[in-house]
Amino acid sequence: MVSTEQTISVTINGTTYERDVEARKLLIHFIRDDLDLTGSHVGCDTGNCGACSVIVDGQLVKSCMMLAVQADGSNVETVEGLADGEQLSKLQQSFRDHHALQCGYCTPGMLMSATALLRSNPHPSEDEIKKGLQGNICRCTGYWNIFEAVKAASE
Amino acid sequence: MLLREVGYARPGSLGEAIELLAADDGARALAGGQTLINVMKARAGSPDALVDLGRIEELKGIELGADGTLEIGAMTTYTEIIESSEARARPILGAVCAQIADVQVRNRGTIGGNICTSDPTNHLPPLLAALHAEMTIQSSDGTRTVPAADFFLGVYMTAVGPGELLTKIKLPAGRNDGFAAVTLGVEGTCIVSAAASANGSLTIALGCVDAVPVVLAPDSAEDDAIRTAVRAADLDPPSDVHASRAYRRHLAEVLAVRAARQAQGS
Structure with missing residues (x-):
């Protein structure tokens, strides 16, 4: 059945949301505008910057290059799901300790990419860390402190 | 909202997908979406309906x-x-x-x-x-x-x-293959690319120098024969901000040789 609007059910950070969405709505806009989970950012809206990165069914994706209807039935993880209450994840704490952010705009995407990397590869080589963050652009830090933070979190 | 209004269907079988695509001239198959969704954002393409192949x-x-x-x-x-x-x-x-x-x-x-x-x-x-x-x-x-x-x-x-x-x-079976490219940044889009297969006689295919891959069968697998074959193809690639026509022609020769050497394990 072809239709311009569908009812979808998506589980985000453990909470299941059922909503009517237009087929043309991007997953990032569903997450931010419909569900008010504004941790994931829209940077470029062209699939280049990675600020909108989230994990869908265990796979890191850019949520501006996926329709919300494509996530129907999926399990999505966003940056809001990383901390346990006030307790930061080891990676988040490492970002803080290593001053791995300046303006912070890219940080949610960086955290999700690094989380996905460390899950599939808990002790990545330096090269593997760089490749794991390849899809995420940061215009402040020069990447070095982000790299150091991920490296420290993997040790 | 970036995309024009679009219909959407997520068929569970191949037969159903083909039926949906055949029923509507304005329907397009949606695979991974890593190109199509961006094309739709830019309105360079505006399908009336998307047939999502993701769950087939x-x-x-x-x-x-x-x-x-x-x-x-x-x-x-x-x-x-x-x-x-x-x-x-x-x-x-x-x-x-x-x-x-x-x-x-x-x-x-x-x-x-x-x-x-x-x-x-x-x-x-x-x-x-x-x-x-x-x-x-x-x-x-x-x-x-x-x-x-x-x-x-x-x-x-x-x-x-x-x-x-x-x-x-x-x-087909084979392990003697090669690929070489000059890209926009590490692992970016290709400026010129060359692929080679040396399972049996050598085949070279060049990318970014014509609308479709240019397939060549050099007389031998020697560097000179490969360069001659590329020159004989009389390539007429476009110039753009990344490379001139002349530079692309030059790269095509260099990359064809590199890909062929990799294919031959040398």
Whole structure:
């Protein structure tokens, strides 16, 4: 059945949301505008910057290059799901300790990419860390402190 | 809201997908979406309806035949190819997929989407042309197979017609392959690319120098013969902000030799 609007059910950070969405709505806009989970950012809206990165069914994706209807039935993880209450994840704490952010705009995407990397590869080589963050652009830090933070979190 | 209003369907079977595509001239297949969704944002393309192939199991997976032949479902992602033990029967395939864009794109982008886009800067059209791949195309009338040499018809145009779907890509056995490219940044879009296969006689396919991959069969596998074959092709690539016509012609020779050397293990 072809239709311009569908009812979808998506589980985000453990909470299941059922909503009517237009087929043309991007997953990032569903997450931010419909569900008010504004941790994931829209940077470029062209699939280049990675600020909108989230994990869908265990796979890191850019949520501006996926329709919300494509996530129907999926399990999505966003940056809001990383901390346990006030307790930061080891990676988040490492970002803080290593001053791995300046303006912070890219940080949610960086955290999700690094989380996905460390899950599939808990002790990545330096090269593997760089490749794991390849899809995420940061215009402040020069990447070095982000790299150091991920490296420290993997040790 | 960035996209124009669009219809959407997520069929569970191949037959249903083909029916939906055949029923509406304005309907387009949605594979991984890593090109199409951006094209729709820019309004460079505005399909009336999207037929999402994401949950059709028949289009996924990699099979390795007893004779070393690989059959890859069109909806198999780059990441699945990179991680597949079967795909290692043709090692160049995973090696090239690992050079495409970044983790996020590799997790969603598919082999079928890459070649059906027929973007001259994509990695897989020249690679599959050099490897003598064969594409299976299905419609309500049945299936047909098209060799890679006849599959790419122009920029954004392939042999897949209205009401048809690419379902699988078949690769013959072989391990002596190579790929070389000059890209926009590490693992970025290709400026010029060359793929080589030296299983039997040497085949070279050049990317980004014409609307479709330019397939060459040099007289021998010597560097000079390869350079002569590239020159004889009288390439007329476009100039753009990344490279002039003359520089692309130069790169085509250099990269053809590099890819051929890799294919021959030297």
